Amino acid sequence: MTSAPEPAPEPDERLSLVFSALADPTRRDIVARLTAGDATVNELAEPYDVSVQAVSKHIRVLEDAGLVSRSRDAQRRPCHLEAEVFDLMTKWIERYRRAAEDRYRRLDAVLERMDAQDGPPVPTPRTTKEAEAS
Amino acid sequence: MTSAPEPAPEPDERLSLVFSALADPTRRDIVARLTAGDATVNELAEPYDVSVQAVSKHIRVLEDAGLVSRSRDAQRRPCHLEAEVFDLMTKWIERYRRAAEDRYRRLDAVLERMDAQDGPPVPTPRTTKEAEAS
DNA sequence: CGATTGGTCAACCGATCGGTTGAATTACCT
DNA sequence: AGGTAATTCAACCGATCGGTTGACCAATCG
Numbered sequence: 126m127t128s129a130p131e132p133a134p135e136p137d138e139r140l141s142l143v144f145s146a147l148a149d150p151t152r153r154d155i156v157a158r159l160t161a162g163d164a165t166v167n168e169l170a171e172p173y174d175v176s177v178q179a180v181s182k183h184i185r186v187l188e189d190a191g192l193v194s195r196s197r198d199a200q201r202r203p204c205h206l207e208a209e210v211f212d213l214m215t216k217w218i219e220r221y222r223r224a225a226e227d228r229y230r231r232l233d234a235v236l237e238r239m240d241a242q243d244g245p246p247v248p249t250p251r252t253t254k255e256a257e258a259s
Numbered sequence: 260m261t262s263a264p265e266p267a268p269e270p271d272e273r274l275s276l277v278f279s280a281l282a283d284p285t286r287r288d289i290v291a292r293l294t295a296g297d298a299t300v301n302e303l304a305e306p307y308d309v310s311v312q313a314v315s316k317h318i319r320v321l322e323d324a325g326l327v328s329r330s331r332d333a334q335r336r337p338c339h340l341e342a343e344v345f346d347l348m349t350k351w352i353e354r355y356r357r358a359a360e361d362r363y364r365r366l367d368a369v370l371e372r373m374d375a376q377d378g379p380p381v382p383t384p385r386t387t388k389e390a391e392a393s
Numbered sequence: 394c395g396a397t398t399g400g401t402c403a404a405c406c407g408a409t410c411g412g413t414t415g416a417a418t419t420a421c422c423t
Numbered sequence: 424a425g426g427t428a429a430t431t432c433a434a435c436c437g438a439t440c441g442g443t444t445g446a447c448c449a450a451t452c453g
Contacts, residue, residue: 137284145282148275149411160358166430179412181431200420200429211356215349222345224294229342283441300400313442315401334399334450395453402447410439417432423425 139191140217143210146190151175152183156192159206166202273325274351277344280324285309286317290326293340300336 134142146152155169170180184204187193191210195202268276280286289303304314318338321327327338 137287140287141282141284144278148279148282150271150275151411153271153274156355160355167428175411176413177430178414178432182411185431200418202430206355208356208360211352214352215356218345218348218352221290221294221340222342222349226342285441301398309441310443311400312402312444316441319401336400396451397453398449398451400447400449403445404443406441406443408440408442411437413434413436415433417430419428419430421426421428423427 136213139213142190143192143214146186146192149183149186151180152187155180155183155187155204156206159193159204163203163205165204169204270347273347276324277326277348280320280326283317283320285314286321289314289317289321290340293327293338297337297339299338303338 147156151173158164158169166181166184167177169184170177173180184193184195187204188195192207193204194207195204281290285307292298292303300315300318301311303318304311307314318327318329321338322329325344326341328341329336329338
């Protein structure tokens with residue numbers, strides 16, 4: 126009972142966990158430091174002026190988000206940065222960055238056409254309502 | 260007093276705001292829908308079964324994070340998705356994704372060397388403690 | 394003008410968060 | 424076996440979060 130088999134969260138909740146985990150500056154700093162190599166809880170806790178328990182909790186959050194994994198080394202539990210998750214984030218972000226770019230391009234095209242002819246009276250970009258109707 | 264000039268948050272806090280804003284699935288959904296075009300608060304609130312005030316708050320959070328901007332159109336306040344912020348996130352993520360990759364490459368090199376000679380007795384990756392000493 | 398539409402402000406509520414302290418657990422070391 | 428180092432568990436605390444309801448602007452329409 127001590128180790129539940131982790132019911133494998135669906136990707137949307139996974140994203141929530143990852144973003145939420147990285148919303149805390151201390152947690153981001155821990156991630157940054159782990160890029161230099163694996164580290165134990167005590168090593169990670171040393172630079173901050175909070176209790177070791179607090180850092181342990183932070184690591185737990187990162188672990189639940191899939192950002193770090195841990196192995197066993199005697200009584201130590203070294204933390205290891207998982208790279209895979211960054212791909213997940215990059216994919217999510219890239220999708221919307223690209224969409225925004227496309228929107229810019231479309232707007233540019235409209236402006237160009239407006240410039241070529243005289244002024245059509247609808248310069249406002251389409252709302253989602255209008256988009257649904259198409 | 261009603262409109263403070265926004266003291267321009269430093270990049271680290273900015274990252275906290277962005278990640279925190281995107282940690283909520285409703286907010287991510289709003290962002291997704293805004294890629295199809297600008298939309299008003301009421302339009303954005305319509306699909307969800309929460310109050311308009313709640314959605315208004317969500318939009319406020321996205322705005323504070325710099326993810327959306329708003330203009331005026333009569334009594335309407337159309338929301339517009341800001342693309343710039345995604346670059347900030349991508350830059351942050353890419354940095355650590357790359358670092359993780361480098362770490363893999365270094366490990367591969369070590370393993371190769373171990374394979375060429377007989378076995379050097381230190382297969383464990385360096386800890387941050389050790390990294391500091393170098 | 395008064396009524397209505399679009400949106401926000403204010404106060405409140407239960408849940409979660411980041412932090413604490415104290416006790417328990419686990420594995421090593423004489 | 425006893426001691427101690429590394430980590431986690433448990434209970435608690437104040438602050439913030441996501442949500443509600445009700446009142447309050449602000450701008451348009453009759």
